Amino acid sequence: MKRKNGRIDMALAILFAGLSLGFVAWMAASPGFFDWAFARHQNQLSWYIRPLFLIPFCLAAYKRSWAGIFATVFFLLTSMLWFPVPDAAGEQVKAFLQMEKEYLLGPWTPGKILVTLLVPASLAALAAALWKRSLWLGISVLIFIAVSKLLWSVAFGGEAGLSILLPAAVGLGLCILCIVIGFRRLEKRKKKTL
Template sequence: MKKYDKQIAFMLFSLTVIFVLIASINKDFLDWIFARHHNQLSWYIRPLFLLPFCYFAFKRSWAGIMGTIFLLTTSMAWFPVPETINAQVKEFLQYEVDYLTGDWGVGKILITLLVPFSLTALALAFWKRNLWIGLTVLVLIAVGKMTWSVTSAGDAGKSIFIPALVGLFLCIFLIYWGFKKAQKKNDNQNNLKI
């Protein structure tokens, strides 16, 4: 698999771009996706995609990173439309749809570019195997998302706080545990060589 890592990564990146392009030009498809994104299960699993993302960055697998991004992007549509929808959830997601389908100026483009830049910083931290920078970037991503949500959508933006915080704490715990386990395994292998 390592031999085809970059080719597979490019294919997965292309599929992600195609998914985003279709959603951005086909309003019916975008509405179909967001109807399913009202299911808050998708809100709870989305932060957990940062676990395999960090793992594959640590393992230096382009295909793993791009596969995780593809799954993260499409996960909005994985769940059925909920029978009941919290009013704040509905209001916040309507804000997100309006944001995505509204006019795009320089400021909006720059704010939106924070998403790929922050994911790049996160991948780079774990690619370089720096746990503390990686965890710091992870916290900044969560705080940034929560801050943007509230400053942009008002009280409705608070609806992401619990899923974001649950995901953040789970990610920190599991990444820290996994990193320490990998370090211990590496130390044991180094001791055997001596």
């Protein structure tokens, strides 16, 4: 039974990894879809919800579910589409998203590739930390992710990059709180079953 569940988990992980790659490829190949997605991403609700995906991501890593990890990545990527275009978006929001669009559409230098690879590398480090049941290492990686995103945003977006400060801080605080509470409950439950 465990072997069957492992195969199902891996099959679902491959499916969600493929869907994620397909989504990224569609964004890259379709300027119309890319612009449509970024218009919806002006809705700051998507900015607040995105960091919260790290909670199920961490839970999936703790439970050692590849499917859960890759499903969360897929939903995180597509969450920019979930909200309608706002009636009005602040100038800082527009400026920041314009910078992100230019960054993504601009030439891909070796330095830019290395900086961009920090995203999957840091998510892999977060998953590995929780897979190994290291709460404090996981929290350290979460803080690294939030600080790195903020530094990148300010370095490339200037003052407009500060527009992510509140969503990032709120998301980081909620993630840490939920992960600490969840981790302690799961560890207690595990001890009771031993």
